[in-house]
Amino acid sequence: AAQGAVGIECLSEAPEVTARLAVLNDPLCDTALRAERAFCSALGASCTSPVAALATLDGDEVHLTARVAAPDGTQLLEETLHGPDADVLGEHVAQALIERGARELLELS
Numbered sequence: 001a002a003q004g005a006v007g008i009e010c011l012s013e014a015p016e017v018t019a020r021l022a023v024l025n026d027p028l029c030d031t032a033l034r035a036e037r038a039f040c041s042a043l044g045a046s047c048t049s050p051v052a053a054l055a056t057l058d059g060d061e062v063h064l065t066a067r068v069a070a071p072d073g074t075q076l077l078e079e080t081l082h083g084p085d086a087d088v089l090g091e092h093v094a095q096a097l098i099e100r101g102a103r104e105l106l107e108l109s
Contacts, residue, residue: 035064038090068102071109
């Protein structure tokens with residue numbers, strides 16, 4: 001989830017810098033990244049958690065497929081949902097997997 005995204009930080013009190021950096025932002029990548037990160041955040045996942053997420057865009061729709069695995073790979077949960085709001089979608093996918101036992105799998109790691 002969110003692998004390959006490059007982040008650039010700057011002072012929020014420097015609007016001339018943020019304006020110059022804004023042209024580097026890819027809005028499609030940003031939307032996909034928000035869905036993937038919302039999923040990880042809602043699960044409380046870290047960089048060592050056995051989770052995966054891939055968001056793609058189709059017009060105004062965000063599609064998110066996410067997985068949670070047992071640390072030993074013996075169990076795998078997967079969910080795919082789509083919707084217009086990346087942040088809400090990530091939370092919904094996480095909730096759907098939590099209802100199917102994702103928290104319990106993550107507690108094993």
